[in-house]
Amino acid sequence: MYDPLVDKDIGQGANYPSSYWAAQTKNSAGTGAIVADQSTDIVVIGAGYTGLSCAYQLAKRFNRDVTILEAHQTGWGCSGRNAGFVLRGTGRLGLAQLTKRFGLDTAQLFHQEYGAAIEQVKQMIAEGDIACDIQPEGYLKVAHNATIAAELPAQAAFLQRQFGYQAEYLSAAQLKNDYMHNPHAYGAVRFPDCFGVNPLTLAQGYAAMAQQSGAKLYTGSPLLSWQRGTDGSFLLQTPQARLRCKQLVLATNGYTPKCLYPPLNRACLPVLSSIIVTQPLTAEQLEQSGLHHTQLVMDTRALKYYYRKLPDNRILFGGRSAVYGKDAEKAVYPARLLSALKTCFPVLAQLGCEYHWSGWVAVSYDDLPRVCEAEPGLFYAGGYCGSGLSFSTLAGVRLAELTMGIKVPPLPIYQNRLPPFPLPAFRRLGQLAYYQWGRVKDRFL
Ligand SMILES: Cc1cc2nc3c(=O)[nH]c(=O)nc-3n(C[C@H](O)[C@H](O)[C@H](O)COP(=O)(O)OP(=O)(O)OC[C@H]3O[C@@H](n4cnc5c(N)ncnc54)[C@H](O)[C@@H]3O)c2cc1C
Numbered sequence: 001m002y003d004p005l006v007d008k009d010i011g012q013g014a015n016y017p018s019s020y021w022a023a024q025t026k027n028s029a030g031t032g033a034i035v036a037d038q039s040t041d042i043v044v045i046g047a048g049y050t051g052l053s054c055a056y057q058l059a060k061r062f063n064r065d066v067t068i069l070e071a072h073q074t075g076w077g078c079s080g081r082n083a084g085f086v087l088r089g090t091g092r093l094g095l096a097q098l099t100k101r102f103g104l105d106t107a108q109l110f111h112q113e114y115g116a117a118i119e120q121v122k123q124m125i126a127e128g129d130i131a132c133d134i135q136p137e138g139y140l141k142v143a144h145n146a147t148i149a150a151e152l153p154a155q156a157a158f159l160q161r162q163f164g165y166q167a168e169y170l171s172a173a174q175l176k177n178d179y180m181h182n183p184h185a186y187g188a189v190r191f192p193d194c195f196g197v198n199p200l201t202l203a204q205g206y207a208a209m210a211q212q213s214g215a216k217l218y219t220g221s222p223l224l225s226w227q228r229g230t231d232g233s234f235l236l237q238t239p240q241a242r243l244r245c246k247q248l249v250l251a252t253n254g255y256t257p258k259c260l261y262p263p264l265n266r267a268c269l270p271v272l273s274s275i276i277v278t279q280p281l282t283a284e285q286l287e288q289s290g291l292h293h294t295q296l297v298m299d300t301r302a303l304k305y306y307y308r309k310l311p312d313n314r315i316l317f318g319g320r321s322a323v324y325g326k327d328a329e330k331a332v333y334p335a336r337l338l339s340a341l342k343t344c345f346p347v348l349a350q351l352g353c354e355y356h357w358s359g360w361v362a363v364s365y366d367d368l369p370r371v372c373e374a375e376p377g378l379f380y381a382g383g384y385c386g387s388g389l390s391f392s393t394l395a396g397v398r399l400a401e402l403t404m405g406i407k408v409p410p411l412p413i414y415q416n417r418l419p420p421f422p423l424p425a426f427r428r429l430g431q432l433a434y435y436q437w438g439r440v441k442d443r444f445l
Pocket of ligand 1 (some may be wrong): 045048051070071076077078080083084085086215221250252253256259260272273275318357360361381382385386388389412
């Protein structure tokens with residue numbers, strides 16, 4: 001599998017991974033590679049949610065001449081591979097941590113922005129009439145031990161009191177009664193406004209909206225290199241064509257190749273997240289596991305597991321994977337996830353796995369993303385730390401606004417660039433150490 005910290009370039013025109021989403025989703029016809037030289041106002045690199053949402057805004061709202069270049073297929077990166085959890089938030093800091101770091105006023109602004117992100121996704125789905133199998137609302141943050149469970153009532157009360165957010169505390173007994181027969185679930189906080197989607201259909205819907213608004217989308221068209229003209233414009237090189245533009249948006253996130261824009265690559269740690277999808281559960285298995293609902297679930301481990309029931313009664317179950325791309329397809333990783341699923345739900349001991357795939361999430365050094373003008377005329381958004389479905393959609397809006405010189409909300413994540421990792425060459429060693437620590441913490445602490 002392509003590894004952004006190892007491979008020189010990202011390749012060209014690969015098919016979707018053999019995911020459940022790719023199997024479920026009618027493949028929208030590829031738009032084809034760019035083969036003739038062109039000039040355009042603005043070029044967006046990457047056809048994930050960030051790039052597509054940005055291009056849609058640029059074309060529809062600001063009437064700009066915009067071209068999207070995607071190395072492979074629409075939604076080929078994280079946007080077509082994720083778990084489809086439309087969550088409230090991004091990065092790795094909750095509102096309590098944001099309050100500690102930036103103060104309550106700023107944390108409240110974050111909260112509003114995260115709500116706006118969910119609304120933006122809903123609005124795009126409605127506007128584009130995107131049939132992305134919405135599963136109705138709720139996300140359960142489930143405590144994996146009694147110590148963490150004891151903190152949950154205060155966490156829910158804090159969200160209600162300081163943010164007016166209707167988070168709901170659920171005891172272990174309520175969880176068992178209403179949501180799951182999981183002996184490792186000690187209590188939960190329920191976030192009422194999150195929901196599930198088919199992520200690949202969503203990306204394809206965004207692409208259709210961007211194109212219908214006048215954006216040109218070229219798949220199979222990697223940006224190989226770029227340079228500045230004497231007037232500050234950008235000259236872009238793809239395998240078969242050159243483009244000239246005044247502004248450039250990098251929406252390549254965790255898939256950013258090593259040499260494309262080194263300050264961005266050095267500021268992200270691409271981390272593999274893996275998903276398995278099981279056989280459909282029988283009515284008896286659904287009853288016995290308590291999984292008769294469509295809540296999104298994630299636990300509180302350092303090395304988190306997340307799961308949901310899909311519309312055809314399969315379980316999607318995800319978590320950490322290999323560290324290096326070359327190891328991503330090894331059988332040990334889906335086996336580990338299936339075993340973790342069965343530890344959570346012993347009644348599913350006979351369940352088999354039918355799909356497995358992985359993708360690169362971009363972890364930032366300070367656990368927060370950035371949306372910024374990195375240097376004159378060059379913009380990027382990234383570093384969502386594995387929680388980017390809703391936020392990337394809004395990040396596209398904010399990116400488009402930045403290119404137009406429009407003021408965006410005064411949040412720290414819009415005010416500067418992603419901080420580089422110190423000693424970036426050792427990022428993977430740091431990740432391995434974190435995994436060791438996480439294993440110990442999750443088992444014993
Ligand atoms: C397994 C997994 C599960 C996840 N689950 C969730 C979830 O449930 N909820 C959630 O909120 N988040 C989730 N995420 C994270 C979420 O999917 C991402 O944050 C989000 O999709 C990022 O979108 P993006 O457009 O910024 O990047 P991407 O979707 O990764 O798009 C980047 C694109 O850039 C292209 N590209 C890179 N380099 C070039 C180049 N040189 N030329 C042209 N194109 C290039 C790539 O091919 C890629 O298509 C998950 C991620 C993974 C991997």
